[in-house]
Amino acid sequence: MQARTPSERSRRQRWSRLLLGLGPRRSALLLLLPSVAACESLAWGTQMALGGTAGWAPLLLAAGLCGVLPPLLALPLLQQLRQLEKQNLALEVRATRDELTGAFNRDWFMHVSEREFSRSRRYDADCALLMVDADRFRNINDRYGRTCGDALLREIVQASGRQLRSPDLLARFSGESVAVLLPQTDPLGALDVAERIRETIAALQVSWNGAAVGTTVSVGVASLGVGHATLESLISDADGALHAAKEAGRNCVRAAPIQPRRSGEAYPVISK
Numbered sequence: 001m002q003a004r005t006p007s008e009r010s011r012r013q014r015w016s017r018l019l020l021g022l023g024p025r026r027s028a029l030l031l032l033l034p035s036v037a038a039c040e041s042l043a044w045g046t047q048m049a050l051g052g053t054a055g056w057a058p059l060l061l062a063a064g065l066c067g068v069l070p071p072l073l074a075l076p077l078l079q080q081l082r083q084l085e086k087q088n089l090a091l092e093v094r095a096t097r098d099e100l101t102g103a104f105n106r107d108w109f110m111h112v113s114e115r116e117f118s119r120s121r122r123y124d125a126d127c128a129l130l131m132v133d134a135d136r137f138r139n140i141n142d143r144y145g146r147t148c149g150d151a152l153l154r155e156i157v158q159a160s161g162r163q164l165r166s167p168d169l170l171a172r173f174s175g176e177s178v179a180v181l182l183p184q185t186d187p188l189g190a191l192d193v194a195e196r197i198r199e200t201i202a203a204l205q206v207s208w209n210g211a212a213v214g215t216t217v218s219v220g221v222a223s224l225g226v227g228h229a230t231l232e233s234l235i236s237d238a239d240g241a242l243h244a245a246k247e248a249g250r251n252c253v254r255a256a257p258i259q260p261r262r263s264g265e266a267y268p269v270i271s272k
Ligand SMILES: Nc1nc2c(ncn2[C@@H]2O[C@H](COP(=O)(O)OP(=O)(O)OP(=O)(O)O)[C@@H](O)[C@H]2O)c(=O)[nH]1
Pocket: 100, 133, 134, 135, 136, 137, 138, 139, 141, 145, 146, 147, 148, 149, 150, 153, 174, 175, 176, 246, 250
């Protein structure tokens, strides 16, 4: 097959974008109209060539061609259109999802969280972030193999997701860690979610070659306060709390120091 030149490719892409933008019905119409018009012109031309004496024959011929030619012309284009739509969907999934676990990926998490973070700051709303990290995961990989580690990671993501509400956002943040954004959640509520996730994972086991394999997670919690000027600063606080949880022996939850939400406000007291 002959390779297409860049200008040919970009022309095809322009067409495809135009057709995708129009939607399947309107683009089908756009493709059918010229061939209907071509058939009508053919009938009219034949009539003229025969001095208008041909009667109904050219008109019947044109009607027949109208019925056959347009679908024949439009079919491959519509098929290509459908394929492009499928490819677009696949690209969208690949751009937002983590391949191994099916959870949102880090880029998408940052994109959505950035908006939620700004909104929470603007409207002075609660917002919290959890960093969940599997404990001693290297041991799992070393003992049972990476495929088993992958299966366990998938289960960790799914089980954690089941502890969340629909506005919460969970993403695979890096290798064996997961980030969770909890909009409209106060510090106490965030600690509750973190503890629920920890307990759920501690009870989780995957069966692997006859063995029951499980792990625990450590969780760091950070709640939006006056000192968090950027999303990164909130993430960094959650990371610090996660580090404290690891230091405390793992399989536990630690929270970053709670800050007041507005300057001049008293520090909230959390007793948990
Ligand atoms: N199976 C699997 N393992 C992964 C994946 N991503 C990261 N890991 C592994 O996770 C392990 C992380 O190791 P460490 O950073 O030493 O952390 P850890 O062993 O979990 O120990 P702590 O975090 O200190 O409790 C490494 O062995 C990585 O190879 C993955 O996608 N699949």
